[in-house]
Amino acid sequence: MLREDLTKILFDETAIAARMDALVECIDRDHADKDIVVIGILTGSCIFLGDILRRLTLPLTVECLSVASYHGEMQSSGVVTFRQSVMPDVAGRHVLLVDDILDTGRTLKAVGAKIRELGAMDVKSCVFLRKQIKREDVDADYVGFDIGDEFVVGYGLDYMGYYRNLPYVGVLSPEAVTRHAKK
Ligand code: IMP
Ligand code: MG
Numbered sequence: 001m002l003r004e005d006l007t008k009i010l011f012d013e014t015a016i017a018a019r020m021d022a023l024v025e026c027i028d029r030d031h032a033d034k035d036i037v038v039i040g041i042l043t044g045s046c047i048f049l050g051d052i053l054r055r056l057t058l059p060l061t062v063e064c065l066s067v068a069s070y071h072g073e074m075q076s077s078g079v080v081t082f083r084q085s086v087m088p089d090v091a092g093r094h095v096l097l098v099d100d101i102l103d104t105g106r107t108l109k110a111v112g113a114k115i116r117e118l119g120a121m122d123v124k125s126c127v128f129l130r131k132q133i134k135r136e137d138v139d140a141d142y143v144g145f146d147i148g149d150e151f152v153v154g155y156g157l158d159y160m161g162y163y164r165n166l167p168y169v170g171v172l173s174p175e176a177v178t179r180h181a182k183k
Helices: 013-030 046-055 107-119 174-181
Strands: 006-011 036-042 059-066 093-101 122-131 141-147 167-170
Touching: 006 013, 006 141, 013 046, 013 122, 013 141, 036 046, 036 107, 036 141, 046 093, 059 093, 059 107, 107 122
Parallel strands: 036 059, 036 093, 093 122, 122 141
Antiparallel strands: 006 167
16 A cells, blocks of 8 residues: 555645645636646646646646656756757746746756746746755745655655655655665
8 A cells, every 4th residue: 555655644635625725716816817828847746737727717728848857766866857849839928837846946947947938928836845945046936835854755746656646745654765766
């Protein structure tokens, strides 16, 4: 069972749903009368993105960007690579970037810069989790939950590609980390 690989659950399905309702209400209100393009940063944002989209009542279009920065490890590699050859057309649009977690901030910084370079009128960002650490000069405009400096999985967040399907978020046990490392 996947649940046994977690030392604790930080946010269960009920807590997440309640927070999503409040968060999306803010996004809806702040973007009234704007035509927005929501850009999910794959793969980690997949579940969060779906939950946000189902709640938003604004007219919007959706794009996804495939970005790699972790390469399956627990430490960020520091290099952000765009995997697709064709970037979304964001010229003159209000963009809302959606990512799973703000850790070092390198991903959001690199993607934000790229989207601005492509001519977006305005770029806002929304992350499900924000780690309470010292990071580069970047922050998210909308944050689901603040967490400590722990490695978490579930609700889209992975370790070595696993655990994304957990409907809640928890802290991965050292035993599980060791087991995956041996694979
Ligand atoms: P950044 O360090 O802010 O650029 O975050 C890069 C990416 O690292 C995130 O989008 C996640 O995919 C991954 N990441 C950072 N912290 C965690 C974590 O605690 N669990 C799972 N993935 C994480
Ligand atoms: Mg990841």
